Amino acid sequence: MTTEDKFKKNELLANHTTLRIGGPAKYFFEAKEKKELIEALKWAKENSVPYFILGGGSNLLVSDKGFDGLVIKVRSEKLKVKSEGSKYIVEVEAGVPLIKIILETTKAGYSGAEWGYGIPGTIGGAICGNAGRLGQDISQVIESVIILDENLAEKELNKEDCRFTYRESVFKKNGWIILSATLVLKKKEQKLIDDILDEAKKVVKGYPPFPSAGCAFKNYEIKNNNGQLPKEHPELESQIRGGKIGTGYLIDACGLKQKQIGGAKIWEGHANYIINTGNARAEDVISLIDICKKSVKEKFGIELEEEIRLLGF
Ligand SMILES: Cc1cc2nc3c(=O)[nH]c(=O)nc-3n(C[C@H](O)[C@H](O)[C@H](O)COP(=O)(O)OP(=O)(O)OC[C@H]3O[C@@H](n4cnc5c(N)ncnc54)[C@H](O)[C@@H]3O)c2cc1C
Numbered sequence: 001m002t003t004e005d006k007f008k009k010n011e012l013l014a015n016h017t018t019l020r021i022g023g024p025a026k027y028f029f030e031a032k033e034k035k036e037l038i039e040a041l042k043w044a045k046e047n048s049v050p051y052f053i054l055g056g057g058s059n060l061l062v063s064d065k066g067f068d069g070l071v072i073k074v075r076s077e078k079l080k081v082k083s084e085g086s087k088y089i090v091e092v093e094a095g096v097p098l099i100k101i102i103l104e105t106t107k108a109g110y111s112g113a114e115w116g117y118g119i120p121g122t123i124g125g126a127i128c129g130n131a132g133r134l135g136q137d138i139s140q141v142i143e144s145v146i147i148l149d150e151n152l153a154e155k156e157l158n159k160e161d162c163r164f165t166y167r168e169s170v171f172k173k174n175g176w177i178i179l180s181a182t183l184v185l186k187k188k189e190q191k192l193i194d195d196i197l198d199e200a201k202k203v204v205k206g207y208p209p210f211p212s213a214g215c216a217f218k219n220y221e222i223k224n225n226n227g228q229l230p231k232e233h234p235e236l237e238s239q240i241r242g243g244k245i246g247t248g249y250l251i252d253a254c255g256l257k258q259k260q261i262g263g264a265k266i267w268e269g270h271a272n273y274i275i276n277t278g279n280a281r282a283e284d285v286i287s288l289i290d291i292c293k294k295s296v297k298e299k300f301g302i303e304l305e306e307e308i309r310l311l312g313f
Pocket of ligand 1: 057119131215
């Protein structure tokens with residue numbers, strides 16, 4: 001069997017994204033082992049076929065045309081833990097669901113990931129986008145990450161090499177592929193862990209009851225504007241949390257809650273979610289993204305930046 005024979009053809013990507021939108025991938029492959037992943041990547045390089053690395057598809061908008069290349073869904077699932085004094089060392093492959101790590105570590109009484117309870121997707125996707133909430137993010141538990149670089153050479157990066165900032169990492173910029181990571185969590189009183197877990201569960205209860213890709217935009221970091229608020233909008237002062245203004249507030253202030261285009265809608269529960277009410281097309285979502293960006297720029301002079309990743313546009 002050739003490498004290409006192992007790929008599915010014209011696999012509908014809507015079935016692999018939480019937004020339930022997206023046309024077909026010309027080639028689609030689920031890689032459970034590193035060997036298979038490298039074989040598929042080599043094939044793509046040798047045949048000049050563009051490739052895309054997919055985790056849980058929970059931060060992704062795929063175009064209605066789909067992707068004219070190879071989508072590799074990372075399904076590597078090994079997870080090893082060991083305790084060393086008050087530390088818990090977790091060695092985890094990129095395809096492991098984030099929730100599995102959270103359940104494993106909180107049950108054992110270790111803290112560092114409990115804030116992420118209910119964030120869908122894989123640890124690979126979480127590291128790439130430095131997933132976070134409740135003022136915390138995944139970078140805080142990362143010790144090292146093993147990657148494949150653009151020449152498919154395997155390298156180990158320490159945390160500094162990963163250049164984590166708010167929802168950003170080196171991987172988002174250069175496309176390096178995360179194979180596995182070592183996380184370090186710390187022993188904590190169970191009650192304190194459970195308190196954060198409860199807060200996270202409250203956030204989950206507030207998720208939209210429709211398909212989405214999480215928050216469409218990053219929140220606005222005041223430091224991007226030299227620490228200044230737009231002069232004409234002193235009312236924004238009271239909206240600052242942890243140096244940021246919630247984009248949901250900004251979109252809502254533009255009167256856009258419940259704005260609907262085709263099957264896509266700005267969710268009434270939280271204006272930073274674009275939901276698929278049933279038959280949304282990617283272009284409906286893009287139209288709403290454009291309207292939000294334009295309106296927030298006009299009203300507040302603030303440039304919104306997408307948090308969701310785009311594929312096939
Ligand atoms: C209801 C809902 C709630 C959410 N809440 C939150 C939240 O509170 N906080 C938050 O931060 N996010 C949230 N998200 C967004 C999303 O779940 C996270 O960003 C998640 O970490 C993405 O992981 P994934 O595996 O699904 O990545 P995908 O969507 O599959 O991919 C996202 C990006 O990561 C890249 N990637 C994936 N795996 C790898 C890898 N192994 N190597 C290199 N690159 C890779 C992809 O190429 C892509 O660019 C939410 C989403 C939903 C649907």
